[in-house]
Amino acid sequence: MRSLFPLTLTGATIRRKGKRLVGPIDLTLQDQGITIVIGPNGAGKTSLLRMMHGIARLSDGAINWGCDLDTAHAAQSFVFQQPILLRRSVRDNIAYPLRLRGIAKAMARAQADTAGTRVGLGPMLDRPATFLSGGERQKLAIARALITKPALLFLDEPCASLDGRATREIEEILRQAATSGTRLIMSTHDMGQARRLADDVLFLLKGHIHEHAPTPLFFDQPQTAEAAAFLNGDIVE
């Protein structure tokens, strides 16, 4: 299969009811590593991820992949900030994307058991998914997103409101996914997490990419006063 990458955004913009949510964005991403998207509330992080994933309609510009669009969409998954759980067991929630792809129930469940166990949900596979804690729900969502072995995984603040332990566990799962070859593009408000995980950082401000730099450079030598202020914890608008 041809690689999804480079992913190229050219003047990509979303507007709704006369308001510009994000863009115009000009950006090229290659096939390696973890890109972390940061920025103040309302900067356009979620909109950017949804736009790249193709679930938010473009108002202007273009998004191009290294392969055709259908192949690109089939090879990517998205983990939402509030995962949507089906009223089924943890196992059947994780198996769901495989069932959608026509995989037989027994085979899908067996793969779900492996995927669930890998993220630490082994003892909970038979439980109703709605019984899970916030951290466990996110692990379920990540296992479900990874079960199709996507080339690219988007995550929108997957650790928002989780405690330190759950966050660390999820970071480890994400690191392993990246090591196994899944490209990650993820938003976070947690600068510690951005430092720990990112290969490169996209700093969004008012719908624009204000800075895009390799992680050490971004944190040690931010190139703009706004990025420096944001890292300093100041209010940036």
Ligand SMILES: Nc1ncnc2c1ncn2[C@@H]1O[C@H](COP(=O)(O)OP(=O)(O)OP(=O)(O)O)[C@@H](O)[C@H]1O
């Ligand atoms: N469907 C919509 N219609 C109109 N405005 C929207 C819509 N979705 C988002 N917005 C607005 O677009 C802007 C960007 O929102 P977005 O959720 O992308 O930002 P964000 O950086 O992810 O914010 P946060 O950190 O608060 O999650 C915000 O001002 C938001 O209110």
